[in-house]
Amino acid sequence: xxxxGKLAIIGVAAVAAAFGLAACGDDDSGGGGGTIIRGTTDxxxxxxxxxxYDLPSYDGxxxxxxxxxxxxxxxxxxxxxxxxxxxxxxxxNTTFECTMRDGLKFSDGSPLTAxxxxxxxERNVEIxxxxxxxxxxxxxQSLEAPDDKTVxxxxxxxxATWPSVIATASFAIVPSDVYPKDKLQKDDFVGSGRYxxxxxxxxxxxxxxxxxEYTGEDPPQTDQIINQYFDKGSALxxxxxxxxxxxxxxxxxxxxxxxxxxxxxxxxxxxxGTEIRYMVFNLDLMPGDNDEQKLAIRQAVxxxxxxxxxxxxxxxxxxxxxxxxxxxxxxxxNDSYFKEMYGESPDVDAAKQTxxxxxxxxxxxxxxxxTPTHYGTSxxxxxxxxxxxxxxxxxxxxTLKSTEWNQYSTAAFTDKYPVYQLGWxxxxxxxxxxxxxxxxxxxxxNIHYNDPEMQKQLAAEKASDDDATRQAAFDKVQEIGxxxxxxxxxxxxxxxxxxxxxxxxxxxxxxxxxxxRYWLLTKSx
Amino acid sequence: MSSHGTSLRTYxxxxxxxxxxxxxxxxxxxxxxxxxxPGDPITSALGARLPAEELEQRxxxxxxxxxxxxxxxxxxxxxxxxxxxxxxxxxxxxxxxIVDNGSATLELTIAAFIVAVVVGVGLGLLAxxxxxxxxxxxxxxxxxxxxxxxxxxxxxxxxxxxxxxxxWLPTSGRASPLVEFELNQITHFYLIDTLISGNWSQFxxxxxxxxxxxxxxxxxxxGVLIRLVRVNLLQTMRGDxxxxxxxxxxxxxxxxxxxxFRNALVPVVTIxxxxxxxxxxxxxxxxxxxxxxxxGSELIxxxxxxxxxxxxxxxxxxxxxVVLISVLIDIVTAxxxxxxxxx
Numbered sequence: 001x002x003x004x005g006k007l008a009i010i011g012v013a014a015v016a017a018a019f020g021l022a023a024c025g026d027d028d029s030g031g032g033g034g035t036i037i038r039g040t041t042d043x044x045x046x047x048x049x050x051x052x053y054d055l056p057s058y059d060g061x062x063x064x065x066x067x068x069x070x071x072x073x074x075x076x077x078x079x080x081x082x083x084x085x086x087x088x089x090x091x092x093n094t095t096f097e098c099t100m101r102d103g104l105k106f107s108d109g110s111p112l113t114a115x116x117x118x119x120x121x122e123r124n125v126e127i128x129x130x131x132x133x134x135x136x137x138x139x140x141q142s143l144e145a146p147d148d149k150t151v152x153x154x155x156x157x158x159x160a161t162w163p164s165v166i167a168t169a170s171f172a173i174v175p176s177d178v179y180p181k182d183k184l185q186k187d188d189f190v191g192s193g194r195y196x197x198x199x200x201x202x203x204x205x206x207x208x209x210x211x212x213e214y215t216g217e218d219p220p221q222t223d224q225i226i227n228q229y230f231d232k233g234s235a236l237x238x239x240x241x242x243x244x245x246x247x248x249x250x251x252x253x254x255x256x257x258x259x260x261x262x263x264x265x266x267x268x269x270x271x272x273g274t275e276i277r278y279m280v281f282n283l284d285l286m287p288g289d290n291d292e293q294k295l296a297i298r299q300a301v302x303x304x305x306x307x308x309x310x311x312x313x314x315x316x317x318x319x320x321x322x323x324x325x326x327x328x329x330x331x332x333x334n335d336s337y338f339k340e341m342y343g344e345s346p347d348v349d350a351a352k353q354t355x356x357x358x359x360x361x362x363x364x365x366x367x368x369x370x371t372p373t374h375y376g377t378s379x380x381x382x383x384x385x386x387x388x389x390x391x392x393x394x395x396x397x398x399t400l401k402s403t404e405w406n407q408y409s410t411a412a413f414t415d416k417y418p419v420y421q422l423g424w425x426x427x428x429x430x431x432x433x434x435x436x437x438x439x440x441x442x443x444x445x446n447i448h449y450n451d452p453e454m455q456k457q458l459a460a461e462k463a464s465d466d467d468a469t470r471q472a473a474f475d476k477v478q479e480i481g482x483x484x485x486x487x488x489x490x491x492x493x494x495x496x497x498x499x500x501x502x503x504x505x506x507x508x509x510x511x512x513x514x515x516x517r518y519w520l521l522t523k524s525x
Numbered sequence: 526m527s528s529h530g531t532s533l534r535t536y537x538x539x540x541x542x543x544x545x546x547x548x549x550x551x552x553x554x555x556x557x558x559x560x561x562x563p564g565d566p567i568t569s570a571l572g573a574r575l576p577a578e579e580l581e582q583r584x585x586x587x588x589x590x591x592x593x594x595x596x597x598x599x600x601x602x603x604x605x606x607x608x609x610x611x612x613x614x615x616x617x618x619x620x621x622x623i624v625d626n627g628s629a630t631l632e633l634t635i636a637a638f639i640v641a642v643v644v645g646v647g648l649g650l651l652a653x654x655x656x657x658x659x660x661x662x663x664x665x666x667x668x669x670x671x672x673x674x675x676x677x678x679x680x681x682x683x684x685x686x687x688x689x690x691x692x693w694l695p696t697s698g699r700a701s702p703l704v705e706f707e708l709n710q711i712t713h714f715y716l717i718d719t720l721i722s723g724n725w726s727q728f729x730x731x732x733x734x735x736x737x738x739x740x741x742x743x744x745x746x747x748g749v750l751i752r753l754v755r756v757n758l759l760q761t762m763r764g765d766x767x768x769x770x771x772x773x774x775x776x777x778x779x780x781x782x783x784x785x786f787r788n789a790l791v792p793v794v795t796i797x798x799x800x801x802x803x804x805x806x807x808x809x810x811x812x813x814x815x816x817x818x819x820x821g822s823e824l825i826x827x828x829x830x831x832x833x834x835x836x837x838x839x840x841x842x843x844x845x846x847v848v849l850i851s852v853l854i855d856i857v858t859a860x861x862x863x864x865x866x867x868x
Contacts, residue, residue: 037702043826045570045615053571130567130583131614135575184616199706202617203626203818203826204699207706226702231826235697235816242688242696373829406564406831409572422573437574444576 034223036503036523039236039245043229044206045131047197049172050124051184053133055250055425055514058169059227060200063208063518064107065172065191066216068098068117068151069163071513073520076331076429078167081216082112082192083151086163093158093465100149105213106175107196114145119176126182133170136427158463160470164428194220194519203229208518220519221505233377240266240498246523247506249497249516253377254316260498271510272329273495275425276322276434277375277382279305279368279488283448285418287364296358298485301366302342303351304393305386311491314381318496322489324478325434329512331467332431332474337482338489348393355395363397366390369412369420374405382490383421413446422487429513431470432462435477438487449486533859540855544848551844552837556600559833565589566613569830587613600837609838614830619838622823627842628713629699630819633742633811634804636735640743642797645750652751653758653789654781664751672748680741680814687737695734697816704730738815742808746800753796757789764788791858798854802847 042056049061070081080086086098104112121143128134139162141154153162165171173192179185189197194216195208208225228245230236237256240248241263252260260266281298288294307321320328323335323344343350355362370383383400390396403411412420422445426433436458437443441450454477461473481487495510505520567583575583584590591599603610609619645668652664671679688696695701699715700708708715708731709722716735719728761767762781770780809821820839827835 035703043615051616053574128583128586130587131570135579186616201625201705202615202622203823205702205705226706228698228702229818230697230816231813231822232816235814238684238688238696239816242692244695244697244701405572406562406569406829409568410563413572413577424573427574442576444574446577 035226036222036224036247036518036521037226037228037245038247038249038518039228039230039239040248040250041230041233041236042250043203044200046129046184047189047200047206048179048184048186049120049170049174050127050134051129051132052170053131053427058514059516059518060197060206060208061169061172061191062193062515063195063225064189064193064197064211065169065174066104066112066193067167067169067172069167071167071429071511071515073508073517074511076329076512078163081167082117082173088465089152093160093162093463094155096153096155096162098151098153100151101215102149103215104192105215106178106190106192107211107213108175108178108190109213110175110177112173112175112192113148114151115148116176117151117173118143118145119179119181120174121171123174123179123181124171127184129184133168133427136165136168136170160462160465161428161430161432164430164433168428194218195225198224205229218519221522222518225518225521237498240500243500246500246503247497247521248499249495249506251376252496252498254314254318257318257496257498258316265501267499267501268496269499269507269510270318270494270496271507272512273493273510274327274329274429274512274514275423275493276325276327277319277421277423277490277493278322278325278438279386279490280412280420280422280445280447281486281488282415282418282420282446283486285415287366287418288360293358293360295484296354296360297364297366298488299342300351300354300360300364300395301390302338302485302488303347303354304390304395305488305490306346306389307490308345309389310382310385314378314385315491315493319491319493322492325438325481325487325489326431326474326478327434327492327512330429330431330434332461332471334475334478337475337479341482346389346393348395351393351395362395363391364395366396366398367401367418368398369401369403369408369417371405371408371421372402374408375421375423379421413444415446425514426512431474432458435474435481436462439477439481445487447486449484451480451484454480454484536859537852537856540852544852547848548841548844552601552604552841553597555837555840556597556833559831559836560593560596562831564831566830566832570614604841609841610834612827612832612835614827614832614835617835619835622835622839623820623842624713626818626820626823629817630808630812630821632699632714632716633735633738633817633819634801634808636739637742637746637804637808637811638797638801640739641746641750641800644744645747646754646793648747649751649754650758650781650786652755653762656759661755665755668748668751670748671744674745675810676742676745677810677814679745680738680811683737683741684814694737696737698734699818700727700731700734738811738817741814742804742811746804749800750793750797753793754789757792758786761786761788795854795858798850798857802850 044057044060045054046052046057047060049065052058052061066082068081068083069078069086071078082101082104083098084101089095089097100114106112124134125137139155139157139159141156143151143153145151175190178190194211194214196211197206198209199207206227210220210223233252233256236248237252239245257268260268283294286294288297311317311319311321323338324333326333368383370379372380387398387400390398411417438445439454440458441455457473457476461470464470497506499506502524504522508520509517565584567587568580571580611618648664652661655661684696687694704727708718708727711718711721715731719731767780808819809825812819812822824836824839
């Protein structure tokens with residue numbers, strides 16, 4: 001045999017041996033003995049609370065830090081966390097006082113005091129990081145720590161939502177002797193939460209380890225959590241099926257979940273979610289010769305859309321039809337007005353009457369925009385289905401247009417699109433965070449909607465911490481919103497995850513707060 | 526008749542000097558394209574959450590409203606001082622992006638290049654040596670088919686077969702999550718780092734993670750090399766000196782290996798070197814398919830977020846690297862073929 005032939009045989013044999021050995025090798029990649037690996041396509045921006053205003057960063061911050069207030073699992077109202085108690089101290093809800101718990105410590109062993117709380121809020125405002133949430137503190141006039149255990153906030157306007165605002169991860173408490181006052185902390189993160197951030201490799205993983213200095217009554221159930229990042233949902237799904245990760249949460253497609261339902265060793269778990277999708281009308285650009293016709297067109301669209309069909313046929317049941325801009329599961333949500341006005345099922349005859357009554361000629365030409373690069377891979381299917389529903393009614397002639405997110409997110413709010421797709425997830429789980437952002441005259445939507453009664457009710461719900469008063473105000477807001485329908489709610493998403501056999505706790509953390517509580521997770525071998 | 530010719534040193538210095546304006550032009554184009562494209566990092570992240578006025582305030586605070594010429598001068602100044610800045614979206618220094626993610630891409634690219642050379646040169650040599658035999662036909666067919674395969678599709682097939690069906694190899698990442706955490710990163714080249722630390726379990730984990738992506742990318746590139754080596758080998762085999770060697774009774778194997786093959790390698794070195802440079806950018810599809818945390822994947826992510834600081838920094842390094850490789854190829858070619866450097 002020639003030398004080349006011998007070399008070729010040796011080469012092939014070496015490759016085969018490598019494959020054989022690889023097949024026999026140990027696979028400890030799924031973690032074990034107190035380690036849970038969660039895979040996700042979401043990547044954090046910053047683990048310094050002052051630089052974070054995104055869900056992926058929040059996941060790590062809620063684990064590693066404490067806030068004055070927190071949302072326990074399943075709760076829709078915040079409860080004290082680092083604080084022992086918090087409450088408004090005046091009738092006008094412009095002064096809010098918190099008393100700190102005793103014995104709190106940061107992960108480096110230093111004590112957590114009221115001074116650290118003041119420092120955390122002040123630096124958030126001073127840094128005003130472009131990616132941060134300092135704008136949520138716009139109503140805060142000042143704060144002080146009269147002693148080691150007391151923090152007092154003063155507001156410009158009454159703000160009943162403040163307990164929820166300060167429960168947001170962006171306002172977690174950081175150590176005043178470690179974190180700089182005028183810039184973000186880039187590494188060596190120190191918090192007082194249930195976990196420490198042991199390692200953060202951008203684009204690859206975050207590793208959380210149980211914080212031995214944590215003084216709370218609910219320590220983590222698992223010692224180590226690895227958050228592994230994936231570029232594509234397909235790679236994440238494969239990793240879950242192969243046992244490389246224990247949990248796949250955000251973001252797999254409805255089709256992926258369908259497939260995982262029958263996969264061995266994997267379960268699909270779901271729970272309440274408060275992420276919503278809705279359709280927006282620019283009142284200046286939308287079709288219609290006058291305000292009456294424009295209103296009729298919006299109402300007719302609301303009467304024609306079949307939400308149940310979208311939920312089942314496009315999203316395979318992973319979303320629920322939505323009939324209010326406040327999703328179900330939150331306090332004060334009331335979808336009765338919308339359902340009463342437009343029905344739970346499409347009513348083309350009613351839509352036709354609505355348009356005829358306003359003298360609108362049909363079919364109404366409607367230019368509807370959506371984006372394929374921000375709201376998931378099913379957006380195209382969703383809007384194709386909406387187009388089909390509206391066109392099939394004979395009342396509309398829909399032209400769909402799309403553009404990628406960067407262009408979309410500028411054009412949509414600068415009077416370029418007459419009708420367009422949007423989504424929302426909460427800064428904090430309070431109804432105000434929805435309607436206050438959509439219906440306010442200073443709304444980021446910039447759709448030229450300004451109803452005086454609506455503005456009055458929005459101010460009323462924000463100013464009062466009395467549930468009955470707020471419910472009445474929110475009822476009125478939802479009633480007016482249903483009548484004027486400047487935005488049409490379409491669906492709210494359930495939170496869904498693929499979970500390996502033996503892993504528990506994921507369902508317990510799925511609630512309207514959108515907080516992924518790593519400390520509830522357990523894994524049996 | 527040509528002049529007395531250019532010395533090798535002058536040739537090298539000329540090539541290096543020409544690299545500077547090449548890189549400058551490329552950087553300018555990237556800078557302008559990023560400014561012309563709609564969007565910015567702040568709008569990308571918060572465009573559907575904050576009012577337009579506040580977005581504008583944040584853009585001003587971040588300096589996005591500075592005049593373009595001013596931004597350009599600052600940008601060039603940073604390049605010269607090797608201060609590439611920090612990414613706007615996740616506050617990473619561009620240097621750390623290049624070190625961490627660039628090393629991942631380089632490790633993948635080198636491994637893929639080795640696969641490409643071994644398979645491509647090997648099969649090309651066989652095809653040329655056994656011309657018009659089943660070995661020749663098979664090798665050429667393999668080269669055409671493998672080069673026609675989109676690399677991500679080949680990657681999916683590899684993941685399906687060796688990952689899902691056979692369960693032999695991992696299908697994503699540079700290492701298992703636990704190994705990645707426990708690895709002592711010294712050089713940021715995982716294979717080398719595990720060897721330095723002497724942890725064979727970690728070495729094996731990292732090696733098996735490298736197999737599929739390197740083989741996928743390498744095989745696709747080998748298709749080019751197979752045909753190139755074969756064609757050049759056949760050409761050199763027709764040379765007079767080969768006939769003379771045969772006439773002197775030199776064995777066919779010795780003729781192929783020691784005479785024809787070496788001369789056939791000259792253009793192959795050039796193409797192979799360029800392929801290596803292309804691999805750096807072309808690895809992005811492989812990186813995305815196998816969740817390999819390389820610089821190509823990061824570039825896509827930063828482009829999507831309009832993080833022009835990070836994009837500029839990454840493309841700068843790409844440009845410098847490709848230009849340096851080109852210069853190196855020219856130097857190597859001039860070194861092994863003296864005809865190249867004489868005008």
